Amino acid sequence: xxxxxxFYVTTPIYYVNDExxxxxxxxxxxxxxxxxxxxLSGQETFFLTGTDEHGQKVLTAARARGVDPQEHCDExxxxxxxxxxxxEIRNDDFIRTTEERHERVVLDFVRRIDAAGDIYDxxxxxxxxIPDERFWTEKDLLAGGNCPLCERPTTKLTERxxxxxxxxYQDWLIEHIRSNPEFLQPESRRNEILGFLRKPLGDLxxxxxxxxxxxxxxxxxxxxxxxxxxxxxxxxxxxxxxxxKRPDGSPWWPADLHxxxxxxxxxxAVYWPTMLKxxxxxxxxxxxxxxxxxVEETKMSKSLGNVVKPISMADRYGHDAFRYFLMRDMVLGxxxxxxxxxxxxxxxxxxxxxxxxxxxxxERMIDKHCARTVPEPGASGAEEQELERIGRRxxxxxxxxxxxxxxxxxxxxxxxxxxxxxxxxxxxAPWKAVKEGGTAAVASTLWFSTEAIRLAASxxxxxxxxxxxEALHRLGVLEDPxxxxxxxxxxxxxxxxxxxxxxxxxxxxxxxxxxxxx
Ligand code: MSP
Numbered sequence: 050x051x052x053x054x055x056f057y058v059t060t061p062i063y064y065v066n067d068e069x070x071x072x073x074x075x076x077x078x079x080x081x082x083x084x085x086x087x088x089l090s091g092q093e094t095f096f097l098t099g100t101d102e103h104g105q106k107v108l109t110a111a112r113a114r115g116v117d118p119q120e121h122c123d124e125x126x127x128x129x130x131x132x133x134x135x136x137e138i139r140n141d142d143f144i145r146t147t148e149e150r151h152e153r154v155v156l157d158f159v160r161r162i163d164a165a166g167d168i169y170d171x172x173x174x175x176x177x178x179i180p181d182e183r184f185w186t187e188k189d190l191l192a193g194g195n196c197p198l199c200e201r202p203t204t205k206l207t208e209r210x211x212x213x214x215x216x217x218y219q220d221w222l223i224e225h226i227r228s229n230p231e232f233l234q235p236e237s238r239r240n241e242i243l244g245f246l247r248k249p250l251g252d253l254x255x256x257x258x259x260x261x262x263x264x265x266x267x268x269x270x271x272x273x274x275x276x277x278x279x280x281x282x283x284x285x286x287x288x289x290x291x292x293x294k295r296p297d298g299s300p301w302w303p304a305d306l307h308x309x310x311x312x313x314x315x316x317x318a319v320y321w322p323t324m325l326k327x328x329x330x331x332x333x334x335x336x337x338x339x340x341x342x343x344v345e346e347t348k349m350s351k352s353l354g355n356v357v358k359p360i361s362m363a364d365r366y367g368h369d370a371f372r373y374f375l376m377r378d379m380v381l382g383x384x385x386x387x388x389x390x391x392x393x394x395x396x397x398x399x400x401x402x403x404x405x406x407x408x409x410x411x412e413r414m415i416d417k418h419c420a421r422t423v424p425e426p427g428a429s430g431a432e433e434q435e436l437e438r439i440g441r442r443x444x445x446x447x448x449x450x451x452x453x454x455x456x457x458x459x460x461x462x463x464x465x466x467x468x469x470x471x472x473x474x475x476x477x478a479p480w481k482a483v484k485e486g487g488t489a490a491v492a493s494t495l496w497f498s499t500e501a502i503r504l505a506a507s508x509x510x511x512x513x514x515x516x517x518x519e520a521l522h523r524l525g526v527l528e529d530p531x532x533x534x535x536x537x538x539x540x541x542x543x544x545x546x547x548x549x550x551x552x553x554x555x556x557x558x559x560x561x562x563x564x565x566x567x
Contacts, residue, residue: 055093055295058084058306061313062099062144062285065125066110069132070349071342071387074359075379076308078372079339079456081138083306085511086451089537093296097289098133099144100126104182104278108264118264122147132359136368137514137534144289146266146281154288155281156269159255161328163270167214170271173254176203182278184254198312211256211274218323219250225322231335233318234454235382238311238338242318253320255280283321287330303331311338337454340384357387369513370396370561376512377460393564400561403467404505408520410474411499412556414491418483423499423525424492425550432473433497439469440504440545447508448543456512463508470501499524500548507543516560525552 060076063069077098084096102122111121126145133140144151162168175184178196184206189197196203223246226232226239233239256274257265265275290301303325309317314336322332341348344355362371374392377399379385415421429437443466450459477494503524510517510533518533526542527533 053092053305054297055095055301056084056087056306057095057290057301057304058087058097059286059304059308060098061309062101062146062282063129064106065100065102065122065129065145066106068356069128069359071357071359071362071375072310072349073129074132074136074371075342075375076310076339077133077138077140078136078375080308081136081140082372082376082456082511083308083451083454085139085514085537086448089511089540089543090448091540095142095290095293095301096140097142097144097286098138098140099142099285099289100129100146101278101282101285102126102145102147103265103275103281105179105262105264106182108262109179111264119147135360135363136372139535142289144285146285151285151288152266154291155266155276155284158284158287158324158328159269159276159280161330162213162324165327165329167217167327168211168255168270169214170209170211172207172209173212174205174207175254177206178203208258208261210254210258211268211270212252213255213280213324213327215253215320215323216250218326219246221326222246222250222319222323225332226318232332234335234337237382238314238318242314245315245319250319253277253280279316279320280324283316283324286321286333287325304333305335307333307336309336309338311340314338337381339381340379342379342387343384344387346386362392366392366396366564367516369516370400373400373460373509373513376456378457380457381454390566393566396561397563399464401559401563403464403471404502404509405559405561407467407471407474407498407502408506408523409559410471411495411502412523412554414479414483414495415499415554416556418479418488418491419495421554421556423548423550423552423554424496426496427489427493429493429497432476433493436469436473436497436501437545439466440501443508444504444544460509460512463505466501467505470498470505473501474498496548496550499554500546503548504543504545507538510538519557520560523555523557524548525554 058080060080063073080096084094087094107122108118111118114121175186176190177184180201181196181198185203190203191197191200194203195201226243233242255277256268257277259273259275262275265278266281268274268276286304287302293301295301307317317336325332344357349356374395377395443462446462447459450462479491479494483491503526506517506520514533518527519530521527522530
């Protein structure tokens with residue numbers, strides 16, 4: 050992980066109209082896990098999420114319900130806020146684009162672009178996709194005139210509007226991407242944007258006439274217009290932190306990491322940096338585009354009825370197990386398949402069989418043979434040295450993998466250590482050794498295996514704060530089992546050799562009961 054002392058991570062702001070689904074849950078859990086890792090390593094961390102509340106879709110939905118659009122947003126936003134609570138997301142701020150604190154900054158941002166001489170007006174003819182709120186030129190359209198993004202029909206419009214001279218920043222952007230390899234990740238997305246930038250970059254229409262669409266931030270240069278919803282939305286990353294300072298007194302802006310889905314790459318990797326450049330503001334350090342969760346290899350959609358609802362998954366399987374699955378089963382940058390069978394399979398194999406079982410074994414043995422107290426390790430043989438080597442390697446590898454944003458690999462590395470511990474227990478068979486009178490050897494076996502499971506629970510705590518907190522409470526490391534939900538471990542609690550002999554443990558029921566598939 051980077052050595053800087055603070056870290057700012059964001060999720061996209063979600064369309065307030067949408068019913069939260071697994072895609073929203075994924076990015077937000079990812080940001081939560083990443084920010085928990087950064088906090089754990091001692092960095093002051095700022096984690097922002099929120100909702101995108103302007104535009105045609107919100108207005109249409111509010112009208113269909115016969116309510117005022119603001120009232121509509123105030124109701125809808127709660128679905129996201131409730132979900133984040135349910136998944137134990139600890140964001141530091143929640144920004145809504147209808148808030149005054151945001152609108153004020155958007156106005157200032159537009160004025161800065163104008164002061165740079167980058168706004169002009171022109172009459173424009175194009176094909177407009179209402180659901181995506183985007184104009185297309187004729188050559189962009191699919192056969193039959195449909196939107197190339199969502200494949201729905203478009204409407205031809207001729208309008209006078211205001212434009213941002215985005216084309217002016219094309220060469221600068223190409224150079225920035227080329228000389229900052231960490232800016233766009235993964236590399237495939239960086240290449241995609243460099244490919245896109247081989248064609249001349251057009252200017253960007255940044256207004257909508259009020260006569261057609263009134264639900265937006267008023268355009269400060271002409272009262273007949275509101276600001277294009279994407280300009281308004283992107284500025285959230287800046288507006289939320291404009292008045293805040295990092296611990297060293299420097300501004301929170303620019304963000305260290307924008308997490309997004311691959312479908313909103315162009316807006317983030319092209320519109321946003323060019324707008325910032327024009328406004329004279331710094332560019333975010335990294336934009337990482339993840340893949341899609343697919344259901345039976347197709348996109349989720351309301352019409353197919355295959356939308357995965359995160360609340361039902363958390364209710365059915367526990368929120369920590371669901372968080373674990375999301376982080377373990379998607380290789381960052383690639384698409385991943387979702388099915389309840391794969392979720393249950395993952396819980397049963399990694400969490401019940403490997404992690405839960407290992408914890409349960411050491412708890413039972415210490416309970417029975419060591420008066421519930423962590424024994425002194427005593428002498429270590431080849432197997433103990435091997436387990437210690439694995440433990441030390443894992444404690445080093447995990448933070449490095451998190452720094453490289455390879456969360457699935459960091460989790461897998463930790464599980465490898467848990468599996469090695471289970472194998473070690475089978476080889477040493479302390480349950481047999483105890484009958485044969487080898488008390489000192491049993492004490493060593495139990496100290497080494499308990500230390501490995503303590504380390505595993507510590508390394509997994511950003512992914513499963515409640516379950517790992519409970520595991521560490523049982524091992525006598527934490528007084529309060531719920532502590533990790535809101536406060537991370539300290540960096541000096543991660544490492545090999547920290548388990549204190551003499552600590553009283555608190556054995557309990559299986560942490561992850563096996564789920565019987567019906
Ligand atoms: N409001 C815009 C973002 C503005 S950010 C300045 C938006 N909102 S959204 O609610 O439609 O989508 C939010 C995120 O969810 C996007 O990153 C999108 O890629 C992601 N996902 C939507 N469906 C998804 C999956 N099936 N799988 C993974 N993520 C997906 O776009």
